[in-house]
Amino acid sequence: MLQHIGQIPAAAAVKFSDKDALVFEGKTFSxxxxxxxxxxxxxxxxxxxxxxxxxxxxxxxxxxxxxxxxxxxxxxxxxxxxxxxxxxxxxxxxxxxxxxxxxxxxxxxxxxxxxxxxxxxxxxxxxxxxxxxxxxxxxxxxxxxxxxxxxxxxxxxxxxxxxxxxxxxxxxxxxxxxxxHRAVITNGAMTSQMQMRGELDCVVSALPCPHVYANVIMMSMMMFGSKLVLHRTFDADLVFADIAAHKATIFDGVPAMYMFMLNCPTLKDADLSSLTRCYVGGQTMPVATMESVEAAFKVPLIELWGMTEIAGLGSTHPLYGTNKHGSIGCALPYCELRIADADNAAKTMRRGEVGELMVRGPIVMMGYFNDDEKTREALEPDGWLHTGDLGTMDADGCVYIVDRKKDMILTGGYNVYPAEIERVLAAHPAVALAAVGKLPDELKGEIAKAYVVLKTGMTSTEDEMISFCRETLAAYKCPRKIQFVRDVPKTSTGKIMRRELHKLDI
Known part of the structure; x- marks a missing residue:
């Protein structure tokens, strides 16, 4: 394996020479x-x-x-x-x-x-x-x-x-x-190994280059010869056009991108026949939405999970393994995942029990720059990294993210996870996108409020949405308020910013 990132361009030139590497706004680079x-x-x-x-x-x-x-x-x-x-x-x-x-x-x-x-x-x-x-x-x-x-x-x-x-x-x-260097190269290599990315692949992506998800795609291009069609920003129509024009085999995106693509009028005429699989990461995605993407795109949609502190991915599904919707998959090679007691990192939870996801291996960061205190909070002495994500693990070692530890809503003494409500709302036929935040409440401490973007041409009411949730969720989990909005706050990667949702309140 390459020793450091600076060696990669020369090695790629020797191995792949004049093969197309990158396409950006109509310009192609070998x-x-x-x-x-x-x-x-x-x-x-x-x-x-x-x-x-x-x-x-x-x-x-x-x-x-x-x-x-x-x-x-x-x-x-x-x-x-x-x-x-x-x-x-x-x-x-x-x-x-x-x-x-x-x-x-x-x-x-x-x-x-x-x-x-x-x-x-x-x-x-x-x-x-x-x-x-x-x-x-x-x-x-x-x-x-x-x-x-x-x-x-x-x-x-x-x-x-x-x-x-x-x-x-x-x-x-x-x-x-x-x-x-080892962490970045290992993550790029093992992501490509799990997802079988190589010379025969052409990837369309609008993920922001500074993001670690985008980084592993770039590393796959440079180390293993895949072709990358890079977009400056996400635009569903342009993505569809480039998938067809370049006969792309892979599209990588975050959940919001897929939701916009599903709601895009040009989807019905888009030529997606060259795709062999799609990947989604950055945030949990409702199973109902994943199934809708697979039905429309006619290829598997495979979830992945990662974070800045591990230089990219920590888990995904192997291409030739079972694709479990709702799961972020299993650990990358050379790495470990486990579910720890949220209050005692030394204790590992039993399979199926909720705890904090932790990761260990060569992809884990060296620490936080100039911040020994935060480093000690994040990294255990034996190398396990706190992720801040709550999840469970099944018998196969596949992890299911429940929610972010900091996003959990404590209502009347019960733990309520926004992602669970979002998954239910996503199954409603009128919903294009749903995001759930929390509001203070004198009686219950906190309550859940959902912000819903409706599909083009569809209508609904607050009562209808709450009733729909009650068909699936326990009463204490249901949102107490629904607000219909045109869009929700997102990061540059398209990740919903739950802690900014309150700014939409009317």
Missing amino acids: FNEIHDLVERAAGGLSDLGISSSDTVTLYASNSWQWIVSYYAIARLGAVINPVNTMLTPNEIEYVVRDCGAKAIIASPEKVAGIMGVKEVSDVRAIISFGNEFEDGVVSFDALIAANIPAPELTDVDPGALSTIGYTSGTTGHPKGAMQS
Whole structure:
């Protein structure tokens, strides 16, 4: 196996040569071309003073330049800091100061907001994609055009720091999860092993490049020769068009993407005949919706689970194994999953009992950057990582996520899980998407409230929705309020932000 991320582009060029690697907005790049661009970008970054062990922040939307930048940073033995484009300039300032970034590579629309960062941090260069630049900004295209030779490829320990990926920071400042080269490469390799991704596959994806789910897809392209058709943002019509045009074999997405695709008028005319399977992750998906996707797309929809702290996936279903809807599958090779007592991590729950999902193996982070306290809270001394997800495990070792530990609703002394209500509402024929949050209640402490997006042309009422839930759920689990909305708050990956739902209240 490759020792570090910086070796990947050259190895891909040798192995796959002029085979199509990446398609972005009508432009196609071979593996040789990507390698050449990485070498040029690495030479340009080196000329700016970036060297081994420096950290470079990558603050940009999906593009071919993002992928080239990612590997160019690693080519120098520097540390990659991929950040969510939804972060505000203030949040970016916190991140670059925390990780000591020496440079920021940004897409044009992000540059104006971060120009002041150089005055309060170690950042010495801001590099921008595109053709229009503020004073003091370095052109990424010019770096490549200068064709400055990259320095000799240095030896990098597989266990050395490769990436600092910051979490969403919904409960305070974001935390920087440190990943080794071994963790990132192992996750990409074992994901491809479980899902049998390789040279015969063409993948369409609009997942944001900074996200770990997108990272394993990119790694599959570079290490195993699959073709990636990358979209800047998600648009159902464009996804359908590219699946047909490129005869894609795989589509990767989050639940909200599939829900929009199911509700898209052009679905009935879409040519999806080339697809062999689809994958979904980022959030639990109701079984009823998964079945609707399979019926419409006529291929298996396979769930996966991962997190920033493990550099990608922690579980999925093997392609040639049983696909259990409602389950995130089993552990990746070389890794372990277990369900622990939520109040005592040393105690393992019996099969079928609810507890906190924990993961151990070479994919687990090294810790949180500059935060020993949070690291001790997340990582047990024996290497088990707390995920914050509540779940159960069946006799085959397959895990079923119940909900996020922090999203659980305590109503009248009973535990209510939003995901369970969302799964029931998703089965209603009029529902395109449902999200459940919590409201304070003087009598019960907390109650569940559902925010429902109806399918185009469909109508319903609050009473009808609550009655529908009562047919399946115990009375204490049913939402007490229903609000119909046009959309719900989502992250850049399309994950529903349950803790932001209250902002929709009327």
